Amino acid sequence: MRLPVRLFCAGSLSCLLLAGVSGPVTAWAAGSAAIPPVAPAPATAPVVSSRGVPDSFADLAARLLPAVVNVSTTQTVKSGEADDDEDGEGEDQLPQMPNFPQGSPFEKFFHDFMNRQNSPDAPPRRMQALGSGFIIDPAGYIVTNNHVIRHADKVTVTLQDNTVLTAKQIGHDDRTDLALLKVESKKPLPFVSFGDSDKRRVGDWVLAIGNPFGLSGTVTAGIISSRGRNIDQGPYDDFIQTDAPINKGNSGGPLFDMDGSVIGVNTAIYSPSGGSVGIGFSIPANEARGIIEQLRKTGKVSRGWLGVRIQNVTQDIADGLNLTPARGALVAGVEKDGPAAKAKLQTGDVIQTLNGTAIEGKALPRLSAQLPVGTVAHLGVWRKGKVLDLPVTIGALPETAAEPEKKAEQTPKNAKDVSFAALGFSVGTLDDAARQKYNLPAGQKGVVITAVKEGGLASDRGLKEGDVVTEIQQAEVTTPTDLKKRIEAAQKAKKKSVLLLVHDADGLRWVPFPLSGDDAQ
Template identity: 45%
Template sequence: MSSDRNSRPGRSPRVKSLLLGSVFALALGGIVAGESVVFSGSSAVAQNLSAPPVSAQAAQPFSFADVVSRVTPAVVSIRVKTDEVAQADDQGIPNIPEDSPLYDFFKRFGQPMPGMPGGGGRGGEQPHRYGMAQGSGFFISADGYVVTNNHVVENAEEVTVVTTDGRELKADVIGTDPKTDIALVKVKDGKDLPHVSFSAGDSRVGDWVVAIGNPFGLGGTVTAGIVSARGRDIGAGPYDDFIQIDAPINKGNSGGPAFNLAGEVIGVNTAIYSPSGGSVGIGFAIPARTVETVVKDLMDDGKVVRGWLGVQIQPVTEDLAASIGLDAAKGALVTEPQDGSPAEKAGIKAGDAIVAVNGEAVNDARDLARRIAAYPPETTVDVTVFRNGEKKEVKVELGQLPDEQKVAAAESSGKAEPTTLKDLGLSLAPAAQAGAGDEGVVVTRLDPEGKAADKGLRQGDVILEVAGHAVSKPAEVQAGLRKAAEEGRKAVLLRVRTGDNLRFVALPLDKA
């Protein structure tokens, strides 16, 4: 018997009692087959079900029946046979990084834990076993292409698509994109299948939305609501740009479509915010324009290829904007161009604030990442940087985003005579003498209530630059701070290395 990935046979009922904290919970599940739905006013089996639009007059009585009866045949249930040993570690946690925003959810709520039925024991190997997962999806072509979530088909051994009239169709995973949680599946020998299309325009806050899925395994279920917000960042990935909707999205809707009143797909339901695991009216869908772009790439060669600038960046805060002379806290601050990257070759430097791409303003660091990723490799773009109080145009030929980025953490230790800056609440020593590398000045002690700690400096951080000038001893840090104060600056910009990560910190200065 198939079940949701979060409710496999043998799961202890105690797992449900652990649902205590507010989390972003993946809404796994799909449609139970067997319901037969008749096309509304059509005899064409392979009709594109998103057209024609429902008239404004027809929508006045607030009935969604016409659009629902037209598009429901294109919505499917996806049943997945998974290799549980391949996807879980010895504590029953899926093989995802510990710094992932979903790691804590799965650790606490999503998988069996040691000592629970179905959980692995410590120190021993798990028995090889298979599980069944279930999700929703929808046809986008008459020959059987199906869109769903990556987390629905991840680690799939077998995939079966179940239509609303009860047919079970074997399918293959064409490609997945974990960064946006989109996957493309295709049924074998698909022909004359009902399908829907994506909306060409953006939905507005306040627009009606209809979600179709299989919450809690009850069968094909329809919920309705409105678009509550756009551009939501929930920390699920580097390209978060979710549509927030209040149509109930519960376990079983993942990969299912959200429709407008014209029967067009405005998004793919993927997550909910919930204190209990059930809907509280805050759901998130991946926008149609993002899904459509990803799907086109997956159709081409089964993978998504994105443009790559090659910079480490951080948001521009009010303090950082003041320290570099930028009028508003907008754009993305470059902490370091990566070696050999397109950015380095084009002359982009650490301390540059990227404020526009091809003339379009960049709001923040995440906005820059999305904009660059939207361009294919080898595209030349005009990047506007703010440097030394002036804007400058830099032409950059984008590369291809690497498949994986390794993140490492380094610890440093050693002894050196520290120099104490009491007004800032920190002590400094040359990094080389403290065993913290060959460059910069290391923070050896920190007052947790001092100015430096308040702005995010930590013990063990290495200060590489002060106001754009490299430093190698505490005296040079003091000189840089003194000069900035003499110039009347409110803050001074420090370039700091924490482990292997680089960032900028705006340190406030006392008024003279």
């Protein structure tokens, strides 16, 4: 079970992941010490070779440091704004009430002071924050994190030689937390280039350079701890994990390989305390490069779009589909008039390959987003036991529309409810009264869930009152009786589980339901 995490940008110094207790290329070579000869291994054992531990990172660091900069921002904050920041940027900026003894005169003094600061009539305050960045072009283009410069009124960049330059924002991308700045300089600036992050493996040495806690030009070393990390911060998560110490202020700084190429942009850390515990996350260079190129050319990012809602194929879902092995992206919904709809994809299809490459569910949004709009991609689709090759023309990702507010009107309980006591829920007919009660659109089809037993199987699967079951085992259901008959038929056939296609507040998703054993009690 995944621990709950929260993306926390403390004063734009860094992006932290706080876990609840319960819950184009310029290359520079670096020297390395040779490993003494090792006796040949037995013929039956594989021979493993590795690079030695570097004698020093000093030469490499000396060449890279001039291209890493300090990014400083100034922002005007009205009273109460910092408290409302969803990422917590203002939490560490606002002064906190000291713990004076109760009744102390200092207690009243600071209490009155804090009240004046938080008063609606209080004058705006100026907040400053620090982050990191790196120069990728001698003309003065600088890469950093979006959360470092977000909402800033003024951005300044301090070079390694203490030269201070005013920066302007060229563009930013909220989805990947990347931004591009530009400074003007009378002379060409030192720069670094993106490398091929896909070539770097778990265990490879890396250097992180940045400005932790405002201490400019700090170099730390470590290894790549893992690849392809998903930290639930967006649909395009594919982070490099490193144990090179990263702290507040490192955000936007580069992660280098031993050739001196940027293989990542340091973005987040996992920490219960706000300090480094050896788990940092970087945006891979192969993802960042394309985003930065688009920002440089147009100031914005255009992404490829398939127009499907997908979920990972778990073993429970695979059992319900009679699919072996359990892999791919299960289509839970197809956007009307979208690219997938035009390519005849259907709900219940399993996308297993993209342009011949095997994929997992969570990787599909990121991989499809990287495809140029207008190109034709080939999807390998499993559909009811058959494998199809479906060509799809990639569309442009549309802007997210605002969700309508839900009404809180109540109506009497549906008298035609059918109870599935063993599964822990009841359903009713999706009539006008149900649509009004649960704020469902006129075109919505299926049966509505009218009750969910607390602690029951349906509750454990995340079902809630007002959700709509539209299909079972890839067959439409229009009445409670339809659903009952199909569940009973699956039980008689001694199926271990069935798949329900459920429409909830977030859209469509497939929900596997066990029908036998302890889970169905």
